[in-house]
Amino acid sequence: MTTKSAVPPTPSPGRARAALAAVVSTTLLLTSACAVANSGGGGDAGSADGDTLRVVLGQEPPTLEPCESSLTSTGVVVRSNITEPLVERDPTTGELLPLLATGWQQSAEDPATWTFDIREGVTFQNGEPFTAEDAAFTIDRAVNSDLACNVDGYVFGDMELTATATSDTRLTVTTGEPDPILPLRLSFVEIVPRTTSTEAKVREPIGTGPYAVADWQTGVSITLRRHDDYWGEAPAYATARYVWRAESSVRAAMIERGEADIATAIDPEDATEEHSVPYPNNETTALRLDGTEAPLDDIRVRRAISLAIDRDGIVDTLFDGEADPAAQLVPRGVVGFNDELSPTPYDPEAARALVEEAAADGVPVDRRITLIARNSQFPRVAETAEALQYELAEIGLNVRIRMTDTAAHLQYQLRPFPEDAGPVALLIMHGNQAGDAAFTASQYLLSEGPQSTFGTADLDRRIAEADATSGPDRQDAFADVLSYQDETVAQYAYLAHMRGLLGLAPGVEYEPDPATGDEMRLAEVRPAGDARAGDEG
Incomplete structure (x- = not known):
């Protein structure tokens, strides 16, 4: 005889939303009080001397290692500032553009081989010339070494890849199987000199970008200096200085008081029309549910969690409407986005029924689930976690919250995951960032994906088949993958496609784009009125 777990009475959706609003209001009040109490210690990002661009981040980058720059907290400083790739992707149009490579071509005789023409006249920040040998070395270091680079798992997975410099200006890259999007993948590989260590990740990287690392005072600031021998257009500011403040209110206040020029991830309640700019980013928030542990190993419980989330309420109350409820891990504009998917409707009664059904079959639905979130992950992340905890408790699940720093969050985000975590x-x-669902699928949906807790053999097969396609077939194949994941695996309970708010001082001109949260290109920032800024601002 199966014992049914006891659960409290089901509230009506109206009562549940009212209660959620009360929880959110109380949390916001407490958070605001804490922010005001701590705001006096904010400090500034340096003097407004006109030569220094002062940027305040939500957190200190855990590393500046270029092969980790696909991590947002690292890439926002490193990518296109300190280091550069062979190819870059226009974040708005998706077009691939030449950078350290001036052109590329897939071999007609051997589709598994691509040839890249290397830009001449480029020097690293240590004065050494950049050649195809450096490009080959960097690719091998990022993909084939034992460094466990995030770019390896995120972008290349288990791909076999060989990079060879056939001359100073010619690079060939060969893959085990023909890869129709290899140039797109290589846009994530930030080039470093061939003298870079292959035994350990570097603290202060050398690259070909417009800025070089001048100083990193751990816990205090990172300072970049202009690379005077940069091959491209010289950036407007001689120096850039990054500091970090966890509270959005402090970051916003630093802009208003003239203590910073740019502030990332401003919360909606801290934004002002004068000092902040909204922009579409490519981020999607979701709960990743560990399907290897009870009760989350039961698909009924995972589906119940999705039904229990009031996405509209969270978007309206916590995100001030600056987001859209999500039905998949990729936003519109990414190859594979499925127009036919709709956000799971808010239905706590149906969610509770699924939990009760699972409990009746012996699933330990009262086992404590740990909801892990990262501080400064996005505006009002703590309040979002509180709202989710409340909503899941309302359907009979036992959830505790654990807020972490970046390093601790990464332990749960990337394989190998901590043991005995429950x-x-x-x-x-x-x-x-790449605009192709292959990067999402290989990372988050494959059974052994670097950021996936489980999957199925059939889903793995569908992903592999989709990854071999191109053109319209590729769009259809990955749209099918995203739909099939929801129907048969349900590893994710989606929240929202996010929009960002950037704090911007009146004295600078910068137009954020969908990539700003991942790579903020300092060379595109100009003093207000600078003729080189064109029509931006």
């Missing part, structure tokens, strides 16, 4: 619902924010 059932985990990890609050993630996934940004598909």
Whole structure:
């Protein structure tokens, strides 16, 4: 005889939303009080001397290692500032553009081989010339070494890849199987000199970008200096200085008081029309549910969690409407986005029924689930975690919250996951910077994906088949993958496609784009009125 777990009475959707609003209001009040109490210690990002661009981040980058720059907290400083790739993707149009490579071509005789023409006249920040040998070395270091680079798992997975310099200006890259999007993948590989260590990740990287690392005072600031021998247009500011403040209110206040020029991830309640700019980013928030641990190993419980989330309420109340309820891990504009998917409707009664059904079959639905979120992951992340905890409690699940720093969150985000952690619902924010669902699928959906807790053999097969396609077939194949994941695996309970708010001082001109949260290109920032800024601002 199966014992049914006891659960409290089901509230009506109207009562549930009212209660959620009360929880959110109380949390916001407490958070605001804490922010005001701590705001006096904010400090500034340096003097407004006109030569220094002062940027305040939500957190200190855990590393500046270029092969980790697909991590948002690292890439926002490193990518296109300190280092550069062979190819870059226009974040608005998706077009691939030449950078350290001036052109590329897939071999007609051997489709598994691509040839890249290397830009001449480029020097690293240590004065050494950049050649195809450096490009080959960098690719091998990032993909084939034992460094466990995030770019390896995120972008290349288990791909076999060989890079060879056939001359100083010619690079060939060969893959085990023909890869129709290899140039797109290589846009994530930030080039470093061939003298870079292959035994350990570097603290202060050398690259070909417009800025070089001048100083990193751990816990205090990172300072970049202009690379005077940069091959491209010289950036407007001689120096850039990054500091970090966890509270959005402090970051916003630093802009208003003239203590910073740019502030990332401003909360909606701290934004002002004068000092902040909204922009579409490519981030999607979701709960990743560990399907290897009870009760999350039961698909009924995972589906119940999705039904229990009031996405509209969270978007309206916590995100001030600056987001859209999500039905998949990729936003519109990414190859594979499925127009036919709709956000799971808010239905706590149906969710509770699924939990009760699972409990009747012996699933330990009262086992404590740990909801893990990262501080400064996105505006009002703590309040979002509180709202989710409340909503899941209302359907009979036992959830505790654990807020972490970046390093601790990464332990749960990337394989190998911590042992004996119990059932985990990890609050993630996934940004598909590349514009192709292959990067999402290989990372988050494959059974052994670097950021996936489980999957199925059939889903793995569908992903592999989709990854071999191109053109319209590719769009259809990955749209099918995303739909099939929801129907048969349900590893994710989606929240929202996010929009960002950037704090911007009146004295600078910068137009954020969908990639700003992942790579803020300092060379595109100009003093207000600078003729080189064109029509931006």
